[in-house]
Amino acid sequence: MVRLFRRTPTARGRRGIERQGRIIDERIGGALAAGRGRSRSDGGAGEALGDEGRAATTLVGRRVELAQILDAVDAGRSGPRAMLLLGEAGTGKTALLAAAARHGREVGSLVLSARGCAAEAEQPFAVLHQLLVPLLPKAGDLPGHQRQALEAAFGVVPATPGHDRKSLRVAVLNLLAGVSRHRPVLLIVDDVRHVDRDSLDVLGFAMRRLTTEAVTVLLAARGHTAPEVPDLPVLSLAPLSRREAARLLDAQPEPPAGRARIDLLEQAAGNPLAIIELCRAAREAPTGGGPPQTLRIQEMFADRSRALPAATQRLILYAAASPDQENLQTIMAAAGAGADLGMWAPAEDAGLIGISGGRVGFRHPLVRTAAYDGAPAHLRQRAHTDLAAVLGAEPERRAWHLAAARTGTDESVAAALEDTAELAGRRGGFFATARALERSAECSPDPRDRARRYAKAIRAVQNAGDPSWARELYGKVAALTRDPGPLGVAACGAGTALSLFGRQREAFEALTRHPPADGTTSLSLAAAAGAVAYQSGLPEMRRSLPGLLDRTERKDGDTPDADSSYAGLTEAGAADAVRAVVLAEADPVTHAPPLLRRLGRRRKPARPPTGLAETARLHAIAAIAWLADETDLCVTTFRQAYDLLRVHGSIGVGARSFVPMASALVDSGRWTEADELLEEAATLAAVHQWSHVQVDVAALRATLRGLRGRTGGEPPDDPVWTAVGLEENRATRAHLLRAAGTAAMAAGDLDEAFRHFRRLFDEDGVPAHYFLSPRSVVDLALVAQRTGRREEAAPVLAAVRDAVGDRPTSRMTLLLHHAAALAGAPRDAEHHFRLAAVNPAGDQWPVARAQARLHYAQWLRRKRRPLEARPLLSAALETFVRLGAEGLADEARGELRASGVAASPSRADPLSGLTAQQQQIVRLAARGLRNREIAEQLMLSPRTVSSHLYNVYPKLGVSSRHQLRDLFEDR
Template identity: 50%
Template sequence: MGGEADVDRLLTDADAPRSLLVIGEPGSGKTRLLRIAARRATAQGARVLAARACPSEARESYACLHQLLLPVRDECEALAEDERRVFQGLFAACAAPPRDRDLATAVLALLAHLARSGPVLLAVDDLQDCDRASAAVLAFVARRLTGRAVTALFTACGDTPPPGLPADIAVRSLRPLSPKAAARLVDAQPGAPTGRARLELLRRAAGNPLAVIELSRAADRPGRIPRAVAASVDALPEDTRRALLYAALTEPQEELAVLMAALGTDDLRVWAPAEAAGLVTVADGRVVFRNALTRLAALQRQPAKLRQQACRDLAARSVHRAGYLATAAVGPDESVAAALEEAADRADRFTAARALERAAQLSPRAVDRVRRLTAALTAASDLGDPEWVRELYAALAEACPGAAGSGAAVRALSGALSLQSYQREAFDLVMGVVPLTDDPSMLLGLAAAVARQSGLPEHWREVGRAAGVHADDVLASLTARASAAPGSSRPVQLLAAASLAHRTDESDRCAEQYRQAGELLRAEGALGPLAWALPDQVDALLGLGRWAEAESLIEEGLDHAAVHRWTRVELDLQALRTTLRALRGESDPGTAVAGPDGRSVSLHENRATHARMLRAGGLTALALGDAEGAFRQLRTLFADDGEPLDPFLSPRCVAELAVAAHRTGRQREAAHVLARVRHRQGDRPTTRMTLLMHHAAALVDEDADPEHHFQLAVVNSEAAHWPLERALARLDLARWLRRRRRPLEARAQLTVVLETAVRLGARQLAESARGELRASGVAEAPAAEHPLAELTAQQRQIVRLAAKGLSNREIGEQLFLSPRTVGSHLYNVYPKLGVSSRHQLRDLLVCEK
């Protein structure tokens, strides 16, 4: 949870500020953070003085201070007489209240006394509700805390500090949970919802931890609302409660004018009590609830009849008429169902799937219900939520068993099964209906995609037989069919072409086509096709050396994978993230050599995932200097007879296997694998595979001329498309040259390797190149001038925020940029700074100062 690192620094770092204010919306985790701090401080032997400000005591002078210091009131005996008298006046029932300045001085003296016997932590929750007199004393104390003995931790609701605190107090703003963290929190709740209900909960909670927990409980037990939230709504005037009901029912994009018209008034004072209570914000033509629980309370604390009337009033005024009428409906209604179906055509995939599902529920006729459920199933599949797809498929099968065997229904369910890692079941399902379809192109395209993920030879053969082509030609044939199919959308055409380009190692074209398709799919909210594309897109970017871009895509994909439960895609992306860290030289002994945990899927029917995990483990082992471990991992990418585990991904690792074999004396075994790879590649391998096989041959083929193969691996101008692979071949060539006492030639190669490594941010490769340069007689090059000044002002801002540990999404929120734009800037500046990731940026900022 955000903020724990700040708490640790507050309690342990002598150079950290002695006071910290944590701010955030209700439910963002401030109180939890305070409790964590208290537990850790107690465990470290500190005395904890805690208080929680209360709105009902805000008019009572020193109420909060009284609560805070009551446990140590007897300690005042050690103070000077004047200070003791002032301090005792705080607890005397009949005494006149002490002056703020006198009491503040006495409190400071008491804390100094307590600190002589051990550390002290002042922990004050909800400072915004603190009485003014206590707040003044706490502010006085906070300004004067300098040593390690006394620290102060405050929390407050809102996005700005309460008035009166020192202007220079350290402030930590608790941001909403990331989509991934929110999804994990939902799934940890007992009886957590699934499918559509889960997605709606995540959208309503908007990353607020308490809202996630309470909405999960409310989903399990409808009508359950935290007492404090319900009380805050019940305390409002009747007309304000009615206004909140209408606001709670509106679509997020609904304008205030429509809401006021539905309420039958233009007097904005109706919102004033709710604004004063901090429940809503009325601005920019919208009414925004401060948190999802308040919205839920505003809705559920009103009777059903009023909720229905509010929906009808809103329907009479809004362009979103169908949605409001659907909420008000209590039984089948064809006119409302038809309106929902029509509205779905103009909506994003989530809204469309939800509207079509509701339209099916409101359909009086079975034929309409089946049509709308099938359309909802397709929309949910495009959205990319496998659980929702399976729920809708079950509803369709119950409504009409025959409709569940339609091509559209089978495509949706098969895609969902594959995203959840069930490749055999997905393949058998889709191939079972191919003979029953007049135009099986779309089904065969999906079957080929499943076969790529499963990596099972029998899957490729079966698709080839059904398509009437050899198994090796399946992808090219189906890509051509997909591009030429009537009504084929632009994203589908781009994805098909990108997939083929990935297969044929046209990496630049692959990355560009995936990028274009991704932009179109994101704009439509169609994450399902994006899920299939992400691992291959990241593969292409890693090969091209566009690592910052790949990192941004990995993090985005992991968020989507957690929200939509893409089991095997998540494992793919975790493996690719481990690979990226190994390429950058960021691996450490704590990194799992075996890569991500694969126990959640059957790796036998997910060979592409297994191959990525093995490569991640092998490269991690190489980065750690464990050549034996690396060889074991990379050798497993091939069977004993040299057959690849995955027909596409395994051969791309042949040079890395050769490097591990060369370091462990296993050249003969690796040469056996290389021979098999050569045979399978045929007479016309791709340029990339040709280069990789030359590199491998130079290291392990005893019958070959190493220098000849090294030269062929590095001189081809096409090798520039894969800069890291070329640099690694150059490094091995330089080592070979140096060992044959040809240092001048070795230096020429190593200079290029070093430049490439610095540009990419491959720290370990750069160190290897520097070491080889020294061994070949080159003195250490002088340190270059710090390049931060060469960046634009915006790039410097991004670098500084990244160095503080903010994610691309958090940086984007502060600078009003998209996360992808932030990632693109970092991709461009890393080579200029000579770093490989944000973890290395803090030292740069120290140098800048």
Template identity: 50%
Template sequence: MLSAIGWAVERAHPYACLRQLLMPVRHEISALPQANRDILEPAIAPVRTLPPPDPLAVQGAVLTLLQRLGIQRPVVVTVDDVQDCDRPSLDVLGSVLRHLTDDGVSLLLAARGDLAPPGLPTELPYVRLAPLAPQAAADFLDQQPGAPKGRRRLELLEEAQGNPLALLELCRLAQPDTDLAFPGHRSLLSPYPRPDTEVELAALPTATQHALLYAALAAPDEPLATVTTAVGTPDLGVWAPAEAAGVITVADRRIWFRHPLVRRAARARQPAQLRRAACLGLSRVTGSPVYRAQYQAAAALGPDESVAAALEETAWGTQNAVTAATALEQAAQLSPDGAARARRLAEALAAAHLVGDPDWVGDLYRQFTQGAADAELTCLAAAAMSGALSLASFQQEAFDLLLDVREHALPADGPLALALASVAAAVADQSALPHHRSQLAALFARSDSRSASAVATGALTRLDEPAVRSALRAFVSVAAAAHGAGQLLRRLEFPHLGALPDAPERLVRRLAVAWIAYQADEADTCLRQYRKADTQLRARKALGLRGWSLAPMADTLLATGWWAEAETLLAEGSDAAAVLGQTRVHADLDALAATLAALRGRSTPELTATGPNWCAFDLAENRATHARMLRARALAAAAQGDWARTFRQLRALFDTDGSPLHPFLSPRTIAELATAAQRIGREEEAAQVLAQVRTQQGERPTPRMTLLLHHATAVVDRAADPEEHFQLALVNPEGERWPWERARARLSYAVWLRRSRQPLQAREQLTAALEIAERLGAAPLAATVRAELRASGAAADTEPDGALEGLTAQQRQIVEMAADGLSNREIGEQLFLSPRTVGTHLYNSYPKLGVSRRHQLRDLLAATDRGAD
């Protein structure tokens, strides 16, 4: 391995980079022919005493040396920051790249910027490294020593924009405060990041350096005209030197810095007086009230009520939870009055809970508890802290905090109690602990009470509207009783689905209605409300509030056949949960992603094993997560034909007496449990669980549960008439809303029909089940149905061998790799093809194979293998 790093300071020294590269193998130079030795030894000598050698001769000598080294063993040459290499060394590298044919020598060059440095071969293959994905950036940052937590961590991730070097440098700078001259904007006071950038900036004209200070302090989306006006010059030419030096780009009426560290450097290198003046200048010309308050806060020299009031006034109007929480925290820090500080801290807690970072909420809660506050603020702060604890998986601690506040700080006031009861209901649903549900009753009773003089103030005014109160009371009632969701849903007025964004209170109401519809198995209502809410929560960066809705929304999408949408939601939501440290949410989404993989037949040992997120907390107090995990494992085992393991996982969703691990999630696996039990002869045990589930569901279960109970009864209840219950499980057209469950019921019925010597009727059910399975992309289910079709005497499909023979060798190779689950990009990397070329080959192969979708390739090749056997 030969390595070198370009250094801008050495650009004037010929072959400085080459000297770095060849010093480890300088002893090999003596083995070269005399002519090559005479060229190379002076070129890489530390002190030059002779005139520079002929460049072409140096290039030839280096090529000879590398070829000689490559004969002995493989050689890898790496040069980082190649754009800063001296010109002669760069010419040598270019010559080697053009003329080297030895497979034993490989070169890897890394450069900053959008283009390859001039002088390198234009045909050189290159890979543009995109910024780290949000989750990868968060993981990388968290591995650094002294990595920040809470708000500072989120601000650092936002500032670094996924750049690894920026993450390292900014993490180094994000140490405990050493200078509090700007309480509202501490990041301005960090030391200067990188010396090489200082040289670049110092070479610019003074007027340009002054203008860059304003651009660096301005909000990233502040218009160019606003920044230029604040600078005090109408001449856009002031930016030209910075553009020519590659420091910034002026485009789309905005100023873009080339690198996050350059932005930080442009402001950090200037004295505090100039930074303060720039912030005040920007505050006078910006058209955004939010930014005006932020600039004033950045320029504040100490507590200032006028600035704090401006921050508080503009916070909730930003439609951005991160901006709101930051502004409210800054307002609290700038508040000279203790009561105002407590109020703003409580509001900041509520906003930070919307953001969803438990560490940030915890920091604010510690600050809040250090001062005195009234009952309303204490309740608001406790509700936010409890919600954050729940997102981080600490359900017992979250619920105990609410109980403590109820005992010591909660007056007989409806809105206050309703706020706590709503959070407690969400925690109780996640924990599914019986004592949590029983204790909800006390909180719920107090939410109905209301003193004559009690008037909701502050943030609680948003919960005091009649429609919001009704939705939240129904939400708490369903969580406490675990049934009756359908009746309560019918009494509620649903929020409209118009294009206008929701006010905060309507958004809370919409989420409550969606969750009640989820519990009532009203999938259409549930998804309409969740989709509307989710779009807004993403736009507002309210990922904390969104953390409560992701799992039920994804679960409903899976149950109703919207698998592609569920996949997108799970991937994006999982990234957000990882960035914010929402351990429980991340584990929920991992379990649901594993469920989807198993349904599609893409399950792997890693998906079915207990991953790090599933081990990171106590499953005993997170029963909802545990239930999702168990079902994912069961479906993965079923896809592999391991029915004994499938039964064990599903059986664990119920206690020994048949009581559900989770009152909503467990009963909805009863048909899957019955099917697995039938496979291994455990029908009697499953029938006992079935009886318990039937009792728990009451006299009027939801239509979905009614169909599942009929399906399970037909399979394992020996006292019942199987045909009658199969028909009842299939007669209701509403069952089509849950296509996976409907296809499973048809398959079970067909198996019974075939064994009852009714093959024609069995084939009718199997044909319908196969159509559903293929539409969903449920490969394991489709394979099982095809096997039953053959057993029932159906004509075999066209033999796949003949179709495969019609493919070219490359097409067949691509088809086989796609059937193994590889993406177009992964196939292309192995075959040295572009993803688009791979997609074209697949598109041209489908008609020859008689398939229309990618997921059908697996079954096709499986049939080929069976035919070969």
């Protein structure tokens, strides 16, 4: 629900609307016509590559840096500009310089480039010659002694005993200044650390004096400390974010999936070159197994590594063989090196490793790969055996090294790894648990044990939120056994994976195909099927859910399967909550409100449970609250669940709940928190290739941008909008249509907005998605009123009234009154407006409440009752300004002026500038909780709570808890 009045969209806004509308139309039309839709791959949508091929991929995640560099190149037309790029090898310095050179040529600059070389670092003026040799024909314009000094330095003429460096410096300065008077000059020097000192001396002299000429200088150097060059603005290239690293990986040919994908991203640590080369190595690995072909990677560091003493190379191998970078003492003991740290010195001097805090760290991610894969197989095996021998007191790490040293199966090693997985699971380390269980299965000689351990690994992978890996493991279980127990657990992981890939029909079939062995496994399958049914929006799936729940009832003598994904559901009523959410997903109108009330009446245990059982219970209650339109309870409960997950470092369990949570935050006016959650969800969706979540997040961001009244942003990239088949992902379709309609309304194109909102319902007005479509009924009614299409909206309003039943939720009651006031019978408009704008229940949804007041006030003003409209407009304006809904605030101000009131600026939301965690702390403090109580509730330390309050008080303009309470009285 966004702005009401019609205005002419800007040219850029109009282009964005048209493009976004075309994307939506083509995708929805194609999906519905074909009756199906598939992602181009099982992963997310990667960034399309341009004509530059591989070079373009290195610029993924460098948009901000590239913009700064190109700005410097453009600014060189009006004055000198200089910049120093710093970053480790492979971070994209050379690619950015190449992009700057291309841009410089495109805008008409003369581009002069050079690169330092270690072999020429001792040769005087080597780089200066590379850089300026194209300008030698211009040297004839210089005074004789300067020309002679320049030609002598370049070896064109013999050097004379009397020539001095000052003449050379001045000659270069005058040469560049003279050329720049006719054409801007761009000087680019890469690898500055290998530039000879004579060249640096002359270039530094010139840079310090080129204060008015159109000369831009771009330098690049390895590392993060500036070399000996004049003081320049520094642009440091940090590792790519997890999201951008995933995008770069997806841009490579045949990127790995599953565990290999996660391992590669972790090993690369955000280094673009490492991502590209490790992907290449994985792609070229022998099909029959064995280590990847890493000869290219080894050659990158060959010169430095071959020069090391044999003892140092041995130490580096032992360090590389340690997956968690064992402490220094362990590595040296395993290698038999004693306590002499001097053995590491050659490697430190070569820039290969660094020692700090009793640990060994590799300077570049590829150094570790080169050191390990470059060693003969028998030396790698010996390293793991020696490391296992000194780790007798640490069974977790010892088991890994024993497994790495084995060439076949070994039940003792498999059992040790399974025990290791149990320890990791109790700590909540789901990725570590999954890795250990998968390796345990690989070491298992008995196929039944192998299948059982793979199934347990799927459970951990499902908790970690990685669908590609779960699908891989499912294939292994299905090939090993027909036992319904492991197959049921595996099917749960496979179904969840297919759903996150956007393949809902396949997911539902996978979840309902295998007869489960016990009630808890059945419940895990039913819970996953309920989520699939909600995402798909397909009636036939929802009708099947009650039957699936009938299979979850435990029979006498049944014992929970320890390997079930919900083995702990009997704890603290978690199973009841999960059963309830499946019923609510099947029929929210009938089941969600009463089930939520029943769960709320349950007595809380004296000691609240923790772990996955409590996480499952909280997620279920929050989902039911979402379906029952209890938005505040939904947000609060999801927050509690996420806090538990973050303690365990695995928010991936919440993959399917991010979109409902973000939607609830948007609807309840918590937009800053929504921004943070959507950013986190976008990162996880890119890393783990949650296809439909990527699309949903993009759509919600576009919706939020429209609600804020911003029309300048471009719609999401085409691949993101078209990554899933919309006919079987009706929830995603609803999010996309709402986003497109909201963007059109923000730009003032109400005809376009009507077209999008109307497609949330079929020809007879029946909601396309049984839950999400009715929540946009006011949007449709609003644009129908403004475009003279009341009659076209009438069947939709009638169908929505039928869909929500005789006892709709408070939210749907308010929305239906609001819609009826806008597009219903004119004689009943005031009655419906009053019910929509006055009911206190509407305070949960401040945007909708403020819009109802705005629309009611507009109706009153048209009826020549401005005095009654003014308080409604003032209240609406305060809400819009507080939330940051700029377009709606402007509209409310205009209405106030028209009603005879000079609208004064309203105060913005004081919490909007705080992080989500700071907002939680402030809210609890305002309720009177002490620091220790807040810390216990949020699982923080009291010192952290105190620090946050100390920092936020000045931002809020308060100095005590009492003032915090006053701050919240009006909220």
